[in-house]
Amino acid sequence: MNREEKKRATRKKIMDTALELFAEHGYEATTVHLITERAGVAKGTFFNYFECKEDVFCDIQAFWATTEFVKLKDKSGPILPHLREFLMEFVRIVPYTRQLVRAVFQSNLGNEKSLSNQQRMLEELKQILIPLIIEAQQRGEFTSTFPAEMIAEQAIQTYMGVLISWGMGMGDDKLNTQMAVSFELFFRSLQP
Structure with a gap:
């Protein structure tokens, strides 16, 4: 394993360990010390990759979203069902609690x-979404009334809005139910 592969493996190990600990102990109770101890890395190694545990959480989301969105391009058939499944999988894979969201x-x-x-x-994420939306528009799955960039921005705003309102205690008790309802309304508004 070359140096770059080793760095990627160490970073991924830290992210995987943090995700496990977030799920087991909750976000607040998970400390950098717990993450480094379970991952078997020094605290200094952790800080070579991340400034704080919030950075780890953001990177977990970004890594997973980017990896999965790229896979959507290669799937056959209509884009809409694949996009729905991606969103629901994203909610399932990240151990969200209302406390964690807040x-x-x-x-x-x-923090700037x-x-x-x-x-x-x-x-x-928006830049990955845009080509998928353009393709869905070309196939007639989404309206062409709105530019793909605007639809991508609204999809992200819908996702973030659901997270914020759910984190505040609003909506359905289950995040995946709340997200499914919100995106069903969103996607219906895009149909021609």
């Missing part, structure tokens, strides 16, 4: 670096 938003909005990282991640 903590992440508080961190992202209260975290906010910048979150904005970068969402912009990358």
